[in-house]
Amino acid sequence: MAESKPKFLILGGLGFIGRNLVKHLIDQNAASKIRVADKAIPETAFLSDHFMQYIQHPSVERIQCNLSNPMQCTRAFKDDHFDYVVNLAAETKYGQDDTVYKQHIFDLAVNVGRNVEEHKPLKFIHVSTAQIYDADKKPAKETSKVKPWTKLALYHKQAEDELKKMSIPLIIIRPAIVYGPADTSGLTPRFICAAVYKHLGEKMKFLWSADLKMHTVHVRDVCGAILHLCLRGNPGEVYNLADKTDTDQGKINDFLGILFRIETGFVGSAMSTMAKLNMKSTVEGVNDKHCQPWSEMCKAASITNTPLSPFLPQELLYNTPLSVDGTKIEGTGFVYQHPMMTPVLVKEVVDGYILQGMFPQPKDYPRPTPIPPPSFETK
Known part of the structure; x- marks a missing residue:
């Protein structure tokens, strides 16, 4: 029965969204195999014990590789065929030099796209950013004017354009500010x-x-959207992700x-x-x-x-x-599980x-809520 489930290749699988996606796929019992390709290793990626248990799950295979290097990127795809490939490996830090963004957003995406062309998965989900839209108080739709307003977004736009030229089953996701467990740079x-x-x-x-608009989307909804589009999305489409909080x-x-x-x-x-x-x-x-x-x-x-x-x-x-209209994806049957940001969701982060011992507890801060252990049986 397990072999009847699809196989997923998650590029950048130890990052913020990546580790949450691994957790989501396992919690949903959605995959027979999950290969995580990342330049980091679990021991240096600041994984909590909770996320570490998911990364060590029997269905997860880990490969350390620098995807901006063409030869190493090829290693991520070797020796297996994956139904779905998800690119979450782009640089996320702001204030970097152009050379860093070119190498770790644009070049990386091109390397991945070429391997996707060769290996022919059913879907390729590329996660970009809603910062590529012309900044406006009016929520940007997928067809709105594009005018990247961060250097990071500029290279994401270039990566999108290059991927669109390839013969690949491409679906692009443009999330608003992503927040949730393991976020370091969003909120x-x-x-x-x-x-x-x-x-x-x-x-x-x-x-x-x-x-001043700062539209948001919870990381669990980003992960839910990725799985949903793998199973039900149409190649060639672009989808924004943003909750209803305004x-x-x-x-x-x-x-x-x-x-x-x-x-x-x-x-x-x-x-x-x-x-x-x-x-x-x-x-x-x-x-x-x-x-x-x-x-x-x-x-x-x-x-x-x-x-x-x-x-x-x-x-x-x-x-x-940053104002984003995230309703288009709902027309495919997707439902946001966290449509409104709340103090409880902020407190969870x-x-x-x-x-984890990485944030000094402030005076008078409410007692932290323990994270329940995973429900699966670890080996």
Whole structure:
């Protein structure tokens, strides 16, 4: 019976979305085999014990390879045929040089696409970003004007264009800001900032205004959408992913105020305008204010190694809205399981890191909720 289930190749399977996708496939009993290809190894990928149990599941095979290298990328596809290939291996850090993005987004996608052409899976899911749309308060549909507003998004757009030229069963996903367990760069830096302001005993105030759009989607819905499109999606289509929260800076601040028991607000239009005139200096000042206390908090909690940082890259601190219409995929029968962001979902992310020993527990923070063990039998 197990062999009748499909085989999945997850490129970048140890990353934020990748590890959640492995968990989702196993929880749904959806795969006979899951091959995880990643340049990292589990022991250095900051996996929690919970995720480690999934990565060590008998159905999971692990291959260490740098997919931006053509020869190593070929290794990811060798010695088996996979029904579905999912590319989650792109660079996710902001503020990198063009050469890094070209190598780890564009070149990587081209290498993967060529192997997909040769091995002919049923579907190839390529995960891009909704930052490729022209920034507007009006939610972007899949047909909206494309104008990448981060360097990372620029190379994602180039990768999409190149993949579309190939003879492959391509489905492109463009998610809004992805948050959830194991997130380090989506919303988590703001969560860390809130902990810093709790530590400092100060009001947390951000630039611009409460209505700056920051549309979101939970990682479990991203994983559900990937599986859904593998089984029911049509090659050649593009799908946005965004929940129903209509998330903006004000709502995020409200959640953080509740969770960390701090006052939140915004610096006001006059100071925001002054910041706009010298963003580089403003960003340096903001990050200096956050990073030093965070380092002190980690030291006091005997945390010596954590992937978490309150550092906010300049690209993400401009007055640039991210507004995304994620309804098209619902026309295929997909249902968002977390249509609204809640303080409980935010707390789940922070709890996970506190329990993992990577996030110092702030004063008066509610007791972290233990993560139940996987329901499968490990061997």
